[in-house]
Amino acid sequence: MSKHESNAAVEAAYDEHVMSIWKSLDVPVRRAEGCTLEDFDGNEYLDVFSGISVTNVGHGNEAVVDAAKDQLDEFVHGCSYVHPNEPVADLAERIADVTPGDLQKSFFCNSGTEAVEGAIKLARKYTGSKEVIALEMGFHGRTLGSLALTGNKAYKQGMAPTINDVAHTAPPYGYRCPRCDGAQCGPECADELERVIGSHTSGDLAAVVVEPVMGEAGIIVPPEGWLERVREIAHDHGALLILDEVQTGYGRTGELFATEHFDVEPDILTQAKGIANGLPLGAFTASAEIADAFESGDHLSTFGGNPVACAAALATIDELEDGVVDHAREQGAWLADELAALEEDFDVVGQTRGLGLMWGVELVEPGTTGPQNVAPKPDAELASAVSDYLREESQVVMGVGGYYKNVMRFQPPLTISRDQLATAVDELRAALETVA
Numbered sequence: 001m002s003k004h005e006s007n008a009a010v011e012a013a014y015d016e017h018v019m020s021i022w023k024s025l026d027v028p029v030r031r032a033e034g035c036t037l038e039d040f041d042g043n044e045y046l047d048v049f050s051g052i053s054v055t056n057v058g059h060g061n062e063a064v065v066d067a068a069k070d071q072l073d074e075f076v077h078g079c080s081y082v083h084p085n086e087p088v089a090d091l092a093e094r095i096a097d098v099t100p101g102d103l104q105k106s107f108f109c110n111s112g113t114e115a116v117e118g119a120i121k122l123a124r125k126y127t128g129s130k131e132v133i134a135l136e137m138g139f140h141g142r143t144l145g146s147l148a149l150t151g152n153k154a155y156k157q158g159m160a161p162t163i164n165d166v167a168h169t170a171p172p173y174g175y176r177c178p179r180c181d182g183a184q185c186g187p188e189c190a191d192e193l194e195r196v197i198g199s200h201t202s203g204d205l206a207a208v209v210v211e212p213v214m215g216e217a218g219i220i221v222p223p224e225g226w227l228e229r230v231r232e233i234a235h236d237h238g239a240l241l242i243l244d245e246v247q248t249g250y251g252r253t254g255e256l257f258a259t260e261h262f263d264v265e266p267d268i269l270t271q272a273k274g275i276a277n278g279l280p281l282g283a284f285t286a287s288a289e290i291a292d293a294f295e296s297g298d299h300l301s302t303f304g305g306n307p308v309a310c311a312a313a314l315a316t317i318d319e320l321e322d323g324v325v326d327h328a329r330e331q332g333a334w335l336a337d338e339l340a341a342l343e344e345d346f347d348v349v350g351q352t353r354g355l356g357l358m359w360g361v362e363l364v365e366p367g368t369t370g371p372q373n374v375a376p377k378p379d380a381e382l383a384s385a386v387s388d389y390l391r392e393e394s395q396v397v398m399g400v401g402g403y404y405k406n407v408m409r410f411q412p413p414l415t416i417s418r419d420q421l422a423t424a425v426d427e428l429r430a431a432l433e434t435v436a
């Protein structure tokens with residue numbers, strides 16, 4: 001029995017002993033199942049954010065829990081880089097199977113940020129080059145290496161210096177694209193990368209790192225041909241393309257990996273979040289040729305590839321392939337139309353965009369001019385009020401984020417039912433009607 005028997009008790013303990021709490025979504029959780037969170041006071045919430053897009057096959061998924069429990073009974077830890085074990089071997093083989101192209105070998109770590117940092121090290125070792133380019137507004141993590149790639153001052157204030165030799169290029173943000181002045185971005189907007197290489201690097205380029213759909217930036221989906229062009233430019237300069245699928249991987253976009261929506265195979269693919277449905281695990285995967293640039297002992301993580309997390313990941317992939325990804329695709333198609341209707345009905349809804357069950361609703365001040373003179377001003381205050389309303393009045397936990405903090409984020413467990421999804425949309429409507 002927990003000694004914290006109420007929300008107030010657990011919140012007080014947090015205030016006293018836990019660092020750096022994110023206050024804007026503070027629903028204490030005592031237990032969770034499917035798409036439902038229960039707090040310490042017995043209230044239930046519909047979760048359409050999945051613990052920042054993690055519990056893709058549902059909270060407490062029985063197959064995943066059983067797989068983890070079975071492995072707990074066998075052994076918990078041996079350091080997977082010192083003691084080869086079956087869950088790591090099986091998962092590495094499975095990832096080689098389910099990832100696109102000739103991605104063959106994986107390194108396992110514990111989080112997304114570690115996956116990105118490891119991928120950068122591998123790209124440097126393989127290419128013999130040093131510099132890295134990422135996207136403005138992109139997010140790749142908060143440890144100092146990944147933080148350098150993260151294209152948002154909000155995460156960097158007070159934390160500099162990060163690593164050197166990182167430049168940023170424009171994101172494919174059609175709604176506010178400075179390059180195409182309000183028209184929908186196309187592949188030609190990726191040519192900005194060529195300009196950035198020319199003016200912000202020495203040409204010693206190891207990698208270009210891109211989220212195939214940008215998550216923290218506010219669910220930004222590139223236009224057709226954009227990612228292909230980025231890959232072409234990266235390769236022209238001898239650099240690898242690292243696709244950061246930490247947020248988009250494992251079914252989130254209605255395919256197992258978002259890269260399947262585009263005609264682009266990455267040189268290195270980073271993964272985390274949904275991979276083990278909530279157990280801490282990250283990975284980066286490359287072709288044998290690239291992976292073998294790491295010599296024995298070049299990279300290691302004591303906990304990386306924890307056998308319990310890997311067993312959970314194998315069960316997660318089984319669940320995803322056993323209908324969950326298909327379900328996400330179907331629900332996502334329905335959600336797309338429902339959200340498009342919000343654009344029609346509310347002039348504060350500037351744009352809705354997404355893939356699968358990864359959707360953003362961008363809230364704006366109608367009749368104003370945005371930062372690049374191409375779209376109405378972002379309304380972060382409204383988004384925050386809508387999020388509070390949803391949590392407090394509707395008992396719906398919906399993400400709020402985006403570069404301008406004005407985007408409502410639908411990223412529910414992929415197992416969400418049509419009724420639950422409809423409830424979330426109805427409640428968002430009610431919130432907009434009341435708060436806007």
Ligand code: PMP
Nearest residue numbers: 111112113139140141215246247
């Ligand atoms: N890359 C992407 C695309 C992400 O969305 C995130 C987390 N939001 C990360 C990396 C960092 O992952 P983690 O928090 O597990 O370090």
